[in-house]
Amino acid sequence: MTSPVDVHHDVNPEIWELRLYVAGQTRKSLLALGNLKRLCEEHLAGKYRIEIIDLLQHPQLAEGDQILAIPTLVRRLPEPIRKIIGDLSNAERVLVGLDIRPR
Amino acid sequence: MDTYESKTPVGETITKSTNVLQKVPTGIKGFDEITVGGLPRGRTTLVCGSAGAGKTLFALEFLVRGATEHGEPGVFIAFEETAVELTQSVASLGFDLDGLVASKKLAIDYVHVERSEILETGDYDLNGLFVRLEYAIASVGAKRVVIDSLETLFSALGNEGILRSEFRRLFRWLKDRGVTAIITGERGDGTLTRHGIEEYVSDCVILLEQRVHERFATRYLRVVKYRGTMHGTNEYPFLIHAGGISVVPVTSLGLTHIASDERMSTGVPRLDAMLGGKGIFRGSSVLISGTPGTGKSSLAAHAVQSACRRGERCLYFAFEESQGQFVRNMRSIGVDLKPWLDQGRLQFHASRPTLFGLEMHLANIHRLVEAFDPSVVVIDPVTNFEMVATNAEVRAMLMRLVDFLKSRGITAVFTSLTAGSGALEETDVGISSLMDTWLLVQFLEGSGERNRGLYVLKSRGMSHSNQVREFHLGSHGIDLLDVYVGPAGVLTGSARQTQEAKERADAIARQQEMDRKQRDLARKRAQIEAQILALRAEFEAEEQEVMAILEQDKRRELVLGRDREQMARLRQADPNKQQNGGGAG
Structure with a gap:
């Protein structure tokens, strides 16, 4: 796939492991998932993996990533872990938050 | 509630009526007395105070006592300390949190939020917290919940609007679950809590304070608000000691003690x-x-x-x-x-x-x-x-x-x-x-x-x-x-002794005088008796003398008579004339 030119080069861009925590199929969750997918396709095509965790089904998983707000996007890889909360509607902030775009 | 009813008659009257607010004994010494039964059952109580006032400990003891003494498991949602830190900090008070967690009487969930790690974009809610609470409550069947301290979220998350609406939802949610909850909050400047969360808690607000007088710090507890019930309104000093918290009610004991006649x-x-x-x-x-x-x-x-x-x-x-x-x-x-x-x-x-x-x-x-x-x-x-x-x-x-x-x-x-x-x-x-x-x-x-x-x-x-x-x-x-009370006032010590000595001397003098008078009298009596004896002796001597003379006279008479008879016989005189002649002769 095409490699975006604007990727931050200090970060190993091999694979992006992203986790999106939701609690049921809420409007915010769906919105966040849609926003995330679009961003990933635009900037990390072929180099990302999104795991969706529904806390209503797996409440015990909330503790591991210290989830409080819903939806929360967690960048597991590359390290360090980063968290972005909200419906990810501000693409620019998400890119900065994920370190896809330098701050 | 059973254990409480049997102990305090006041609590009994409260629990008997279903219309009246029911209360949950905290098990904290003295606190249940000033609140006449404890915290409102199924409601949320705000415990606020400045740093180090004892909020966390108060909340934790509420859970520990509930789990160990009242059969009510609890959940502790910790924003500030990890479970390990909490366990260590209360181990000295005799609270075995590990044991309670192991026996499924207590669940501790440490919620770590670090603003620097979190970026916000767009709309969100706190369902993650709700999920975790729900999960923790279900895992132990909790009846009591503590969230310490909710206000940490204000510094961790930026969107106050979302937080406020979510807090409101949280309190409603807790109420719906029927759990008795304590939310702690840091004291603000001129307000009970820094972010004013007291406005969401309408049932019970407790203020903890620590003040220093003459270098000695004393902790105070005050029930600021307790809807629908009477409660002590004073500031009550409380202590954190080896057995947990002790609130010392100033007048809760009242004047009801039995007076002994012994x-x-x-x-x-x-x-x-x-x-x-x-x-x-x-x-x-x-x-x-x-x-x-x-x-x-x-x-x-x-x-x-x-x-x-x-x-x-x-x-x-x-x-x-x-x-x-x-x-x-x-x-x-x-x-x-x-x-x-x-x-x-x-x-x-x-x-x-x-x-x-x-x-x-x-x-x-x-x-x-x-x-x-x-x-x-x-x-x-x-x-x-x-x-x-x-x-x-x-x-x-x-x-x-x-x-x-x-x-x-x-x-x-x-x-x-x-x-x-x-x-x-x-x-x-x-x-x-x-x-x-x-x-x-x-x-x-x-x-x-x-x-x-x-x-x-x-x-x-x-x-x-x-x-x-x-x-x-x-x-x-x-x-x-x-003491000697004399004309000059109360006399004590040597003045009293002097006075007493004087009195003693006077008494001795009086005694001596009396003795002397008695002796005089005795002597007089002896004198008089001696005189009487002497007189009697004199009289007796006289009497004897007189008697002797009389005897002599009698004898002389007798002799004279005999001589006259002899003479008459010799003269052969007329016995009739004999007398006269005798008289004349």
Whole structure:
């Protein structure tokens, strides 16, 4: 796939492991998932993996990533872990938050 | 609730009616008394206070007591400390959090939020927190929930609008779950909490504070608001000690203690005589006040000794002397306390008042009294507490102490040091109203001497002497002597002795005079009797003489008669003329 030119080069861009925590199929969750997918396709095509965790089904998983707000996007890889909360509607902030775009 | 109902009748009346707010006992000492039952069941209570005021501990004890004493498992959502930190910090209080977690009576969820790690974009909610709460509650079947402290979220998350609406939802959610919850919040500037979350908690708000007076920190608890129920509105001091939190209600004990009719000796017979002849009432409070060196402790020691002799237990709190010093000094006036200490009838606790704050002292006394269960408690002296607290605080503390001791039927002896100058009665007036019997030991000055005088200023419920007694400390203990009240006023000491000597001399003189008069009389009687004897002897001598003469005369007559007859016979005279002739011849 095409490699975006604007990727931050200090970060190993091999694979992006992203986790999106939701609690049921809420409007915010769906919105966040849609926003995330679009961003990933635009900037990390072929180099990302999104795991969706529904806390209503797996409440015990909330503790591991210290989830409080819903939806929360967690960048597991590359390290360090980063968290972005909200419906990810501000693409620019998400890119900065994920370190896809330098701050 | 069962355990509570059986303990306190007030709680019973509250739980009987379903319309009235039900309460959950916290198990925190004293707190359930001032709130008449505990926290509102199924509602959320806000516990607010500045850093270090004891919020976390209060909340945690609520959970621990619930889990261990009331069969109500709990959930602790910790924003500030990890489960390990929490466990360590309360292990010293005897709370075994690990054990409770292992036995599924407690769930601790540490929620870590770090603003630097979180980026916000767009709309979100706190369903993650709700999920975790729900999960934790389900895992132990929790009836109690603590969130410590919710306000951390304000610094971790930026969107206050979302937080506020989510908090409102959270409180409603907790209410719907029927759990009794405590939310802690940091004290703000002029507000109860920094972010005003008290506006979401409408049922019960408790404020914890720590204030420093004369370098001694005291913690206070106040029920700011408690909807739908009566509660104590005062500021109650509380303590964090080895057994958790103790709130010390100032007046919760009330004046309901049973008054004993039994009397007990003060250990000084003359003093008992002054107190209606039978001594003080058992379970009453006695204040002995006086200037330094007047023998207050000695009086207290007599009472202790007398109680120990009767086989009772005594607890002596000394704030001026060590045990060794006290025992030695008392031995010098003939009160040997050592055997009672050895036998365990007397316990002596000496400490400086400045060792810790007033509340700690009170809690200490409570703890020791409960452990030892004495019949007499001595606090010597109470006035030293003024070093660590204000007069009003000392007075409040004493009131609680007196109530506490009275409720247990313990006779309390307090000594009070009054300043050398000024009216003695005035300086103690603050605490004297708490006391049933008030003895005053005072120096009486005169004739270049200071002598101790003892008064019974008051003694409720008995007729007591209004007289001053001279109070004498000798090697055999306390002697109370009558003072001499003369035209020049009260005489004590050598003035009294002089007066007494004078009286003794007068008495001897009077006695001698009487003896002399009696001797005179006896002598007179002897004289007169001797005279009578002499007269009688004289008379008898005279009588004998007269009798002898009469006898002689009679005999002479007889002889004459015989001679005449002879002559007549010789003359052969006419017996008729014989007589006349005899007469003429």
